[in-house]
Amino acid sequence: MLFWIICFVLTCGVGVIVITPLVRPPKETVEDPQVALYKAQLEEVDRDVAREVIAPEDAERAKTEIARRLIAASGEDHTTSISRFGKPAAIGTGIVLLALSGGIYWQLGAPGYPDLPLKTRIANGDEFRANRPSQAEAEANAPALETPDFPAEYVESIDKLRELVPLRPDEVQGWELLAYHESQMRNYPAAATAQGQVIALKGDAATVDELTVLADLLAAAADGYVSPQTETIARRILQLDPNNIAGRYYLGAMYDQTDRPDRALQLWRSILDRGAAETFHLALARRFVGDAAVRAGTDYTPPPATEVALEDVIGNEDLSEDDQSEMIAGMVSRLADRLATQGGPVDQWARLIVAYGVLGQMDDARDILAEARDVFGASDEAMGLLDQAATRAGVAE
Template sequence: MIFSAALFVLAVLLIGGVMLLQAQRATVPVMRDVDVYAEQLRGLERDLAKGVLRDEEFAAMRAEIGRRMISAARASGHQPNPSAQDRGLWAFAGGSILACLLGVGLYSQIGAPSVPDSPIAERYAQSETLKVNRLAQETAEARAPAKDTATDPDYVQLVTELRAALEARPADIQGHELLAKAESRLGNFASAHQAQARVLELKGAEATADEWYAYAELLIMAADTYISREAETALREALRRDPNHKLALFRMGMYFDSIGRPDRTFGIWRKLLEAGPETAPYIPLIRRTITDLAQIAGVNYDPPAVKGPSAEDMQSAAEMSAEDRSAMIASMVTGLADRLATEGGPAPDWAQLIVAYGILGETESAREIFNEAVQVFASRPGDLEILQGAAQSAGIWP
């Protein structure tokens, strides 16, 4: 970049010097063809002001028109008006040099002069390399830090008995579904995704998008939030069955960011943000990062304001009694809380519960769930970000 700027300065000096030398020898025409050139120069300045021309295009075209104007002046045989023409040329040369120097100075402050240029094609090639070299699940799990597992002896005994029972009944789909959830609650995510893989194997083509997403999530959690090749495949299987599966789309956005394609992440997360709902567990994280992603993607983007309830939502709620509204919300929150307490779940589910308690104004309950979730996901930075975003939405963090 700096080398290119130096070349531009040199070119401006050479062109300006030649033009100044020619100006001293040329005559100022009063003929109509020179008037046309003058009007063309004024038109160029208008185009530059409108943004139709880039600076380098303007400089090149102005130099060419100036050359023709000088030639026309020579042919006309009139004497020069050095004061006006010299001032204009000196202003052009000086302004061009000053603009270039200011650009170099600005780049040295906010750019990375020591980093070589990285064209889009090169960055895409690097992304493909990162994709091809993505770790396999087994390797990713081996590199993940050790996790603390549940120590409730009674629950551990129940899970042990369930494992033994399934050895005798390997085709029991419901049994393997239960085992996947139980292993997940214990923190045995490797065993959990193996059980979920068995569910997918038994169901075959009938496996749903939710089941494939559950498998992907267990793979990701077992690898300490790293999205391996197998996890990517599972996410794509979920999206093949349901292209609008929001949790799978959110994770795919994280995947693209990890392989150097934040532009793809922006495209996915922008749709999720605009689709809502605002209470979705991934929305806080998207809101915190979407502006930076837009800048990296080269898009001028203003995130939508936080949406309140729609007119239909307000009308439906208005038609319910206060007791019915409270009962409905409490039932939804209680159901989610009970499921997480008995079966566990991924970080987005915990985040959803935290946000729900915040909406209800039960900040103490939200804080308790947040603290518990932080302990569960302490070794997974990506999930902690989701939880912190939910806590921020609930007004209990930082």
């Protein structure tokens, strides 16, 4: 209610400012009495000269003084002004102002939306996250996908696979095949179910890649929605690999979908600022991070996508040494500039040290190593990673 009172008062104030000129009386020019007096005196002097009451030279001096005063008095503004518009126009203007301000707020504002202090918003997000729809509910509401046009023989073989695999429920390979082919058919719910069987059979031996496949299939089946089941898989991925790109993307997407863009931005920045090669999950984070940053009340522009990861270039047998050196030099230059201006996590510093070693720039590698040790000296884990990088670069002490 306080918000509406403030809006009403401000609108009325602006209306008064705009309408006031419209209701003033019309412009009228009123001659200053002093001007009329001086004109009369000039005429009186002329009559006195005609009657020879005063000498002509005295009359000229008198007229000069009277004329000076007349000019001074004539320079003053003695008019009153108003608009040509009357009260109907003023009332109409006021109505238009009220309607226009109300219409703009209706489009851009949130009528009826209550105040949301930070604590309340966080609490609402926690409650929504705890009670959000399940995977099954999300799949039921997801739009149906059109099945690709496959040959009839392929479709028949998939139908047979669907019949045979459940008959041998303990064979991992059968569920893996079924999950793959169901995903090719865009039957993502069935593919996620099959991949879930793979994970269940492997238990703790399931790899990060296999868990990532399951997270991808669950999200695809739910039209991008991160359900509690997908969140559980993402957290399991991050337990095995805390810096995993897919795990951090899905956890960030979950927070973004439950009104915590600040947490989403934090997670997505941690993978986008890393400078890793572009992947499906990085592309998704790059797509949504701008909106999350705006809703979190900050500005963030992700760095441009990196087409090739530094680790994929070093030691790549398909590239000549000259090609490797050329590609690494360009990537190293961009990475060094970013670390110098924006900073970055310890793994980026380690990559830069190794890259300088590959390029034979040992002095640069030592300088970066010394700088990184000053930055991350308080972390034993970070120091261990830097020591490994120094060994790979050939600058270990």
